[in-house]
Amino acid sequence: MxxxxxxxxxxxxxxxxxxxxxxxxxxxxxxxxxxxxxxxxxxxxxxxxxxxxxxxxxxxxxxxxxxxxxxxxxxxxxxxxxxxxxxxxxxxxxxxxxxxxxxxxxxxxxxxxxxxxxxxxxxxxxxxxxxxxxxxxxxxxxxxxxxxVPDAPAASGTAPATAATHAAPAAPVAVGVVNGQGPVPVVSPLVRRLARQHDIDLRRLAGSGPDGLILRADVDGAIRQAEETAAAKTRTARAPAAPTGVSPASAVEAPTAPAAPAAERIPLRGVRGAVADKLSRSRTEIPDATCWVDADATELMAVRAAMNAATGPSAGPKVSVLALLARICTAALARFPELNSTVDTEAREIVRLPGVHLGFAAQTERGLVVPVVRDAHTRNAESIGAEIARLTELARTGKLSPAQLTGGTFTLNNYGVFGVDGSTPIINHPEAAMLGVGRIMPKPWVHQGELAVRQVVQLSLTFDHRVCDGGTAGGFLRYVADCVEQPAVLLRTL
Missing domain, CATH: 2.40.50.100 (RNA polymerase II/Efflux pump adaptor protein, barrel-sandwich hybrid domain)
Structure with a gap:
């Protein structure tokens, strides 16, 4: 069986x-x-x-x-x-x-x-x-x-009780006792408990199951009927009475003001709830500070165009701006490891992390997620770009595993894709810093002593002031800006 x-x-x-x-x-x-x-x-x-x-x-x-x-x-x-x-x-x-x-x-x-x-x-x-x-x-x-149904004791001269369980039942299949006042055809303890919770008398129900067995659907129907009856009584009790001396037929109903629309309540759960918890914890625990700088990204964009225009067996796949910025970040973290750390608040210790697991913010239909590129410090721009593309596709389809969304040590947030110039990023707890990148757009810029139109980007660094002071944070951000303005600077660390 x-x-x-x-x-x-x-x-x-x-x-x-x-x-x-x-x-x-x-x-x-x-x-x-x-x-x-x-x-x-x-x-x-x-x-x-x-x-x-x-x-x-x-x-x-x-x-x-x-x-x-x-x-x-x-x-x-x-x-x-x-x-x-x-x-x-x-x-x-x-x-x-x-x-x-x-x-x-x-x-x-x-x-x-x-x-x-x-x-x-x-x-x-x-x-x-x-x-x-x-x-x-x-x-x-x-x-x-x-x-x-437990096997019944076998009567003298009859077949064993175990054989009876394989025969079709001729009597009601199962019974339960309600308040000690007699049996009712019910087999499920959950059905009996549900009936007790809602004061439903099972003896008054006609079961829809085999041989009158009372099913959960029967109890649910009785509960709905009881609720509808109670609601109807409430509406009747709240109905205004007709004025004294005026018959109901002649009473004039006073106009009522339209009810104000109810506010919409959206539960904070799932991805949205997790983001809310992490951001709240970040602002509660981390004494953060933000510094920013405008950088001329004209040369970086030219280098990217030259990379992607290359042909031949060694050309490789296209390289994105985000991949180049990610590679610049790993080079900067090698120079300023204070920002690739976390704080153990209980032990009151700064924990310097040996490797860079680079998170990048990705907006999806389910909300903001931060996939993590593992061991980004060991990858070149092409490898980082391929991993970012793979994780982004998984994020769009909602197939990222929990392991691919945790364990980051530093986050890169390219909010420029939303058409904004700058922001003050909130650190992705328990990390120590986040680099924000605004949109790259043509702006007036003094270049080599003359006013020119250049591709300008604003870079913002939010950092945990417990792990370093402004000098370290400023040095990190300035190095990133120098690599953006003069990509040849990055060659020194490759």
């Missing part, structure tokens, strides 16, 4: 404690294979497809799309070891709720059923998805009810 196992929202790593259901990938009644993705969730870091460690038939899903669940909350239940040909489509959640197992039982069942225990796509066995099958609801209810 099939066993119904409960799959809970797993720990997705990176200290995440909750996730929002974005899209269900399976329906109730579908057959799933071990490690097949069953739901897409959004965490504070990224979108993640969660695979199920069990193979079997989905009997229930918990949570609608848009619902936020904590780690450890039930996601779905799966009937493992269902007989061949058993159709389980249309299974109601209440028909399986009493059969979910505890953690230890689930672990044992996982081993016996071949479940992998893997929870993240990319870390599982990668088994192909099974062909989806659907099954008749009547067979599901009969099968699951029979597995949940």
């Amino acid at each position: 099939p066993r119904v196992l409960e799959f809970k929202l797993p720990d997705l790593g990176e200290g995440l404690t909750e996730a929002e259901i974005v899209r269900w990938l399976v329906e109730v009644g579908e057959v799933v294979a071990i490690d097949q993705p069953v739901v897409e969730v959004e965490t504070a870091k990224a979108m993640v497809e969660v695979p199920c460690p069990y193979g079997g038939v989905v009997t229930a899903r918990f949570g609608e799309e848009g619902t936020e669940l904590p780690v450890g909350a039930p996601l779905l239940t799966v009937a493992v070891g269902a007989p061949e040909g058993l159709d389980l489509s249309g299974a109601s959640p209440s028909s399986t709720e009493s059969l979910t197992s505890d953690t230890s039982a689930s672990a044992t069942a996982t081993e016996s059923s071949g479940g992998s225990g893997n929870v993240l796509v990319g870390y599982g066995t990668g088994a192909p998805a099974a062909r989806r099958r659907r099954i008749r609801p009547d067979r599901l209810d009969r099968t699951l009810v029979r597995t949940s």
Whole structure:
């Protein structure tokens, strides 16, 4: 007989404690294979497809799309070891709720059923998805009810009780006792608890399940009916009475002022909530300061154009302005390592970091994210540009993993793409600095003693004043500006 196992929202790593259901990938009644993705969730870091460690038939899903669940909350239940040909489509959640197992039982069942225990796509066995099958609801209810009813003692001269569980029941399938006042046809403890919470008398309900079994849908309907009745009574009680001596027919209804529109409330959760928490913590903990400088980027733009115009086998892919700025940043951090650090507030220590993991701000439909180029100090402009392009594409499609969004040591923020000249960046906690880059545009500029039109950019550096003083921050920013104005300066450090 099939066993119904409960799959809970797993720990997705990176200290995440909750996730929002974005899209269900399976329906109730579908057959799933071990490690097949069953739901897409959004965490504070990224979108993640969660695979199920069990193979079997989905009997229930918990949570609608848009619902936020904590780690450890039930996601779905799966009937493992269902007989061949058993159709389980249309299974109601209440028909399986009493059969979910505890953690230890689930672990044992996982081993016996071949479940992998893997929870993240990319870390599982990668088994192909099974062909989806659907099954008749009547067979599901009969099968699951029979597995949940204890065997009755065998009477003298009759067949063993274990055989009786395989026969179609002739009497009501299961009963529960309400307040000690008699049995009612209900099998699920959750249904009984739900009824108690809403003061629903189960004895007054007619069950829609097999043999009058009361399902969760029956209790939900009774709850809605009770709420509608209460709301109607409230409206009647609040209706104004007609003035004394005036019949209702002759009473003139006074005009009412239109109600003011309600303010829209948007929950701070997912990526937006994570950004809000990080920025608030940054401004609370870090004593930041900002310095900025205008730089003539004409020569940098000319060098980039020459790089991208090169032909032949050694030409390579196109190089972006962001890639060149990222390479300039890694060279500057090699000269001013104070800005590639973090502060251990408990130990009251500055921690100088050995490598540069360069984050770059990327705006997506889900909000602002900061993918991280690992070991940027070991890469040239071409390699950094290729990695930025790869991570940007993953960000646009919402496929960045939590690991690709954490561990940065310095952030580059090119807000010039939004058509703005300057800003005061907020440090990406727990880093120590962020370089902001405005738009590059033609402006009047004194060049070689004469007024000329040049490509000018504003560079802003926000830094943690605990890790260095203004002299160090100014030296870093001036070096970056010098490399922008005279790219040949960068050749000295290549």
